[in-house]
């Protein structure tokens with residue numbers, strides 16, 4: 001091992017640090033962390049790692065790896081894009097930019113904002129999360145309703161494969177059908193194909209007006225009815241979220257709020273807001289313009305990224321009441337087993353998230369309330385089976401319609417009880433594709449769906 | 451046998467050498483699956499399947515098979531794979547890159563009979579269709595629900611959703627709404643060995659985005675037999691502008707200025723002088739001045755409030771860039787006239803020369819003025835007439851060369867000029883195709899934008915889907931790119 005470390009140390013532009021300074025993946029520390037300053041250095045590092053069959057995790061900063069995927073058996077090396085942060089290649093007149101994978105969405109927003117442009121992506125953890133992590137996980141937040149997910153924004157990328165080939169796919173132009181769309185293949189591949197080192201994105205003009213309405217609704221059914229009525233008035237919100245606030249006092253009924261984000265020309269947003277308010281009033285729901293909405297959206301994104309357990313249940317948007325019904329029905333048993341749970345839904349996309357955090361009022365959790373200096377919050381629940389059972393039965397219920405239940409983050413004890421992904425169509429093809437990018441099988445082996 | 455200028459040539463007057471007919475036993479087995487009239491082998495009837503929209507290339511398929519559903523496609527592909535016979539999917543045959551050419555003795559798998567809209571789910575804004583559904587028909591069927599299918603290739607009255615998926619087709623309104631790939635939610639795919647896969651669907655896919663990878667694979671991964679698409683809500687209001695310019699340069703600067711100003715039109719299209727003249731000489735003449743150098747058709751859509759202001763800003767920009775005249779469509783009839791000036795160019799040009807060659811490339815939008823100037827310069831130098839009518843807002847150029855293929859020298863000049871145009875676009879930071887695909891025509895340009903290693907990865911991916919090399923052979927990747935690829939027989943099964 002030291003011989004290999006010496007070889008890595010000899011690579012120009014590769015910063016090597018001891019593993020205990022690196023990110024913990026399910027509490028497992030790597031032997032070493034390597035931060036390349038150039039894609040070439042990343043390529044050389046992966047060539048060495050492949051030759052030595054090192055177990056490698058690819059990281060883009062922040063904490064996305066902390067509880068993602070199945071726990072690794074061991075990690076020899078974490079290769080991180082955090083030093084690949086260049087934002088130098090920005091063409092405002094073309095509304096495109098080519099940026100290093102380690103650049104944070106916040107830093108990009110500042111740079112693009114100065115030209116009245118933006119990259120409308122608000123994944124969990126934004127604005128502190130990086131573009132690399134966002135692409136890696138195909139992560140998207142509430143704005144997916146109006147603008148889609150990373151696959152709709154990325155024009156091209158540069159990737160270093162598991163065996164150290166440095167490749168470019170896609171380009172800088174907004175339309176491109178030359179060859180296979182390897183860009184789409186890489187987006188969401190979770191570092192199983194290679195380290196994304198650079199991302200080319202398409203930008204949009206930043207809308208003049210941006211308003212969020214908060215609407216208190218009596219039930220998810222009312223929320224769905226609200227969506228229908230909003231659309232009947234030809235309003236297309238950029239985001240439409242449904243959140244269940246924790247019961248207060250405990251044991252009381254949960255309260256539900258809809259957050260509707262309206263973007264566009266000032267006159268259009270005024271008119272749309274009026275239409276949404278009318279629809280809410282018809283349904284007897286109270287509403288208000290959200291003060292300091294940017295802070296609210298950032299806090300929600302932050303909280304979601306910090307969740308100890310994140311389960312995503314997805315089906316057709318029209319099925320939201322029944323999808324939420326599945327989650328709500330399982331909740332009493334889950335709550336009885338420990339943890340503090342919130343429910344959030346991308347109302348217009350049919351995606352429900354069940355988020356769990358340690359119940360800090362419970363004495364055993366207090367010791368684990370420092371999430372970065374983990375010990376892992378594996379004692380979030382006294383018993384993980386009710387949650388595992390709920391996941392299995394939701395999967396069975398959704399299978400006929402090809403809805404999905406994915407565990408996006410969870411500590412090991414849950415993953416011992418239930419598969420995080422469930423059946424994956426085309427799995428054999430995916431495995432063969434991975435073998436082409438990572439012939440030595442060193443990248444996140446067995447951790448993710450492929 | 452490797453494909454080269456000997457089998458099909460650009461001049462293409464002679465069809466390729468007659469391929470060996472299918473074994474009678476295989477024909478009978480195929481008829482057992484799709485019925486007697488579902489297999490065409492009569493040479494006379496095969497003639498219409500010799501080429502796609504790029505008529506310079508012609509190859510007669512050994513047979514055409516017309517399945518009606520996924521199960522039939524799977525059964526047909528199993529039979530062909532067992533016999534080692536390659537196949538080429540075909541939609542409407544409007545492709546412009548020779549993608550549906552039946553090379554290497556391939557059987558054409560026509561999806562013309564798979565033309566049913568299976569479901570329109572208005573509440574979820576989705577539709578499920580068979581691949582042979584014609585693009586415009588889907589939008590018509592969705593209209594009563596206040597919805598439409600956004601990608602609108604100019605060929606939408608004829609081309610199919612399956613062909614759109616295979617080419618990742620674009621269209622005028624893709625500037626705001628994105629290309630085909632942004633609208634495909636799920637696919638039923640039959641792999642070359644007959645395996646049926648359901649990709650995408652209602653939920654969030656774990657694992658790789660195989661839907662995204664399949665879109666744009668030009669029939670080389672297998673056949674899309676059912677397609678689930680996203681529908682968009684019809685916009686509340688539309689504003690359409692026609693801006694006329696005396697200098698091409700001013701028009702292309704106006705395009706860049708509109709984009710740079712932060713406006714996002716639904717469509718931003720350019721027609722040059724030759725285009726306008728052609729349309730004005732056709733039944734779609736609308737009385738537009740034929741002495742202008744270029745016209746822009748600019749459309750905004752969305753909520754009515756604020757829309758007129760956006761359109762007015764675009765009008766001001768056009769004037770500031772030197773537009774002679776800027777008109778606003780006052781009603782739907784006028785809007786259609788503006789659009790005819792754009793959409794009917796290709797057809798109208800057909801009357802001006804025996805042959806047309808339309809190219810397809812993309813450049814960064816800020817580079818349009820210089821690249822357009824370069825294209826006219828190249829055409830001049832080769833003594834050719836070129837017209838540029840294209841998706842300007844996306845920087846997606848479509849230089850259209852007029853020629854007569856009986857004149858070998860002209861053919862040679864068109865080819866040379868085309869090649870220079872490709873190089874110019876790539877040098878400007880662009881790409882070799884924005885929507886028509888690589889097909890057979892552009893394989894040798896792939897090396898301009900991809901390294902050998904990147905192309906080798908594409909070969910590897912292709913082999914994952916099609917280990918025996920039977921799906922649409924000799925397309926997309928240049929021969930030298932795939933190390934082991936010297937024809938179907940020598941394809942390597944799978945890496946150990």
Ligand SMILES: Cc1cc2nc3c(=O)[nH]c(=O)nc-3n(C[C@H](O)[C@H](O)[C@H](O)COP(=O)(O)OP(=O)(O)OC[C@H]3O[C@@H](n4cnc5c(N)ncnc54)[C@H](O)[C@@H]3O)c2cc1C
Nearest residue numbers: 541542543544545549604610612613616619620669674885
């Ligand atoms: C006048 C004119 C204007 C055009 N304008 C545009 C435009 O604005 N934008 C644009 O993008 N294109 C345009 N095109 C090109 C063409 O119409 C598109 O490429 C279209 O998507 C082709 O569809 P098709 O059904 O005709 O497919 P075909 O030409 O039959 O086939 C195209 C390719 O798709 C494959 N294929 C077809 N069906 C399937 C399937 N079900 N599964 C797998 N593979 C399949 C074929 O093997 C072939 O490689 C235009 C063409 C013309 C003639």
